[in-house]
Amino acid sequence: MAVITAIGLMSGTSMDGIDLAILRTDGVNEITVGPSMAVAYDAAFRRRIEASLETAKSIVRREDRPGGLAELEREITLRHAAAVRDFIRALPAAWQNADLIGFHGQTVLHRPHLGVTVQLGDGALLARETGIPVVYDMRANDMTHGGQGAPLVPAYHAALARSLPEPYAGMKPTVFVNVGGISNITYVPDRGDPVAFDSGPGNTLIDQWVSREGGVPYDAGGTIASEGGVMVDVAERYLDNPFFQKSGPKSLDRNDFTLALAEGLELSDGARTLAHVSAEAILKSVEHLPEPPKLWIVCGGGRKNPHVVGDLRAGAEKAGMQVIVAEDAGLNGDATEAEAWAYLAVRSALGLPLTFPTTTGCRVPISGGLRAEPS
Secondary structure (H helix, E strand, C coil): CCCEEEEEEEECCCCCEEEEEEEEECCCCCEEEEEEEEEECCHHHHHHHHHHHHHHCCCCCCCCCCCCHHHHHHHHHHHHHHHHHHHHHHCCHHHCCCCEEEEEEEEEEEEHHHCEEEEECCHHHHHHHHCCCEEECHHHHHHHCCCCCCCCCHHHHHHHHCCCCCCCCCCCCEEEEEECCEEEEEEECCCCCCEEEEEEECCHHHHHHHHHHHCCCCCHHHCCHHHCCCCHHHHHHHHCCHHHHCCCCCCCCCCCCCCHHHCCCCHHHHHHHHHHHHHHHHHHHHHHCCCCCCEEEEECHHHHCHHHHHHHHHHHHHCCCEEEEHHHHCCCCCCHHHHHHHHHHHHHHCCCEEECCCCCCCCCCEECCEEECCC
8 A cells, every 4th residue: 555645733722833743654554653843823823713712603614714713714724834834844855755734723613513613724725835735624524424523533543552562562452542622532442443532621621720810821740730739529520510421422622611610719729620630531431431441541732741640540550550651652742643634634545434433423434534736
């Protein structure tokens, strides 16, 4: 099968910037990961994206762009194009000829019960600006076929699980956990398709809390939370949310959980409590898995919060499960999602499934995404 070089672009629900990664793959088992890079959004632009979430609530059709969303979409796309150009210039010569770009865009609305998901990003404009074919809008086809449109990374997680180094190679079932704004898990059994779903809030509540109460965009290294304690009654109210009783597939919008239950807490207590909620929400996902996993691999920005990882590890170890971060398995936890978008773009180009009934609830395995050629 052909090996294709692809760049993946990810801008997640944390809205902190653009992650870029490049890899070569046949869309199945052959994966050679190249360099990666991150480009941060400036504070003013991040505030514009945050403000757009309110505007986006009025969207009924995926193509609607009320208010200033069309202008914002263009700027998001141009920032991605500039990031791609800078990335390619910085790459070693052997990696500078990409065949394809996988473009996620910026999610501003995700309403699976209404069959609507909106990722701001103009694939055709990105293709023109970069001169590279672009695969984009990969979530929509899944929704058209009855799926949640999320999470989309399980196919890549399953491929990574097949090539883990010792001593982790034989530790199945393995669960990959991506702790972004929203956390999602991929359960990889010894045989068969992966099982996946959003597990609950990841970094989003912590970020919103420390931004509102402390004037900083995120709790770097869990420093703020280290001064506080877990308010058990507040944590329990969050974890009583009906979302956690639902079996997968299931997915969340960034606004499905709010800070309302944390009102009145001191800054550090709120940060520590919300970190605990993030970890416990992940652990609760075991209730909806075929069997408890032997190994958890934590990816995404949340793996840098020692309270999220520590609480997850403590809870998992009580049940005989091991928790590691991506780097322990030789992976790049910052770039995993961007790598996934490159991998999915290749699978789309080759007509291979991106999603499965066990990962998003689609009726049959679904391939595809829109493709734009440079002009």
